[in-house]
Amino acid sequence: MFSYCISDRHRLRLLEAHHAAELFALADANRDHLRNWLPWLDLTRTPADSLAFIQSGLRQFADGRGFIAGIWIDDKLAGIVGHHPIDWSSRTAAIGYCLAESHQGQGFVTASCRAVIDHAFNTLELNKVVIRCAPLNGRSRAIPERLGFVHEGTLREAEQLYGRYIDLAVYGCLRREWDGGTLT
Ligand SMILES: CC(C)(COP(=O)(O)OP(=O)(O)OC[C@H]1O[C@@H](n2cnc3c(N)ncnc32)[C@H](O)[C@@H]1OP(=O)(O)O)[C@@H](O)C(=O)NCCC(=O)NCCS
Incomplete structure (x- = not known):
């Protein structure tokens, strides 16, 4: 129901319970692609797992700690973008994202992040606003770099990914630095 239009083809919508089957189908069809960098694929075995993820995002939204939105391209759910729970004491949010392999390379996530960051500021x-990604995840790192974020450093072994620890590069942007992310 809650939706934000980025272009004729591209829209963000708050993920709701009735999207669970579509979200599971997206994860299942992109399991190998997403599993390279995201830790939750092995915990996503049925549409009920996607429903639980959506419900946790809705609780986060109801608590005023940010939202999890779907990225719809040509009326098909193609990805996710949203906040990790906002830390209001520091007025800081980390954002995360993923996209179907077939839709990569067209700027959809960069544009989605730009909208989420505009709204955040x-x-x-x-x-x-912070974006954390593995140093070797070139496609993900390119997003904050394209949006003019500053690389603030690298956290060592900060995330567990299927039994191994990976570093996370931290990119940050302050409100006074945000110019709409017009770098392309
Ligand atoms: C990370 C991920 C979301 C990046 O997807 P992406 O398609 O590369 O990112 P975008 O949608 O912003 O597209 C950028 C690409 O579109 C191109 N592009 C075309 N038009 C563009 C425009 N108007 N604006 C920006 N980029 C544009 C860019 O040049 C870039 O292509 P290139 O890498 O071949 O140079 C995707 O690879 C993914 O889901 N990976 C697995 C999960 C993951 O790693 N999540 C992040 C964990 S931190």
Whole structure:
């Protein structure tokens, strides 16, 4: 129901319970692609697991700690973008994203992030937005770099990915630095 239009082809919608089957189908069809960098694929075995993820995002939204949206391209669910729970004491949000392999390379996630970051700074009035990604995840790193974020450092062995620990590069942008992410 809640939706934000980025272009004729591209829209963000709050993920709701009735999207669970479509979300599971997206994860299942992109399991190998997403499993390279995201830790939750082995925990996503049935549509009920996708429903639980959506419900946890809706609780986060109801608690005023940010939202999880689907990325719809040509009326098909193709990805996810949203906040990790906002830290209001520091007015900081980390954002995360993923996209179907078949839709990569067309700027959809960069544009989705730009909309989420605009909203974070201009509507929620946060002071900082952070993006964390594995140093070897070139496609993911390119997004904050394209949006003009500063590489602030690398956290060592900060995430567990299927039995191994991986580093996370941290990119940050302050409200006073945000110019709409017009770098392309
Ligand atoms: C990370 C991920 C979302 C990046 O997807 P992506 O398609 O590369 O990112 P975008 O949708 O922003 O597209 C950028 C690409 O579109 C191109 N592009 C075309 N038009 C563009 C535009 N108007 N604006 C920006 N980029 C554009 C860019 O040049 C870039 O292509 P290139 O890498 O071949 O140079 C995707 O690879 C993914 O889901 N990976 C697995 C999960 C994952 O790693 N999640 C992140 C964990 S931190």
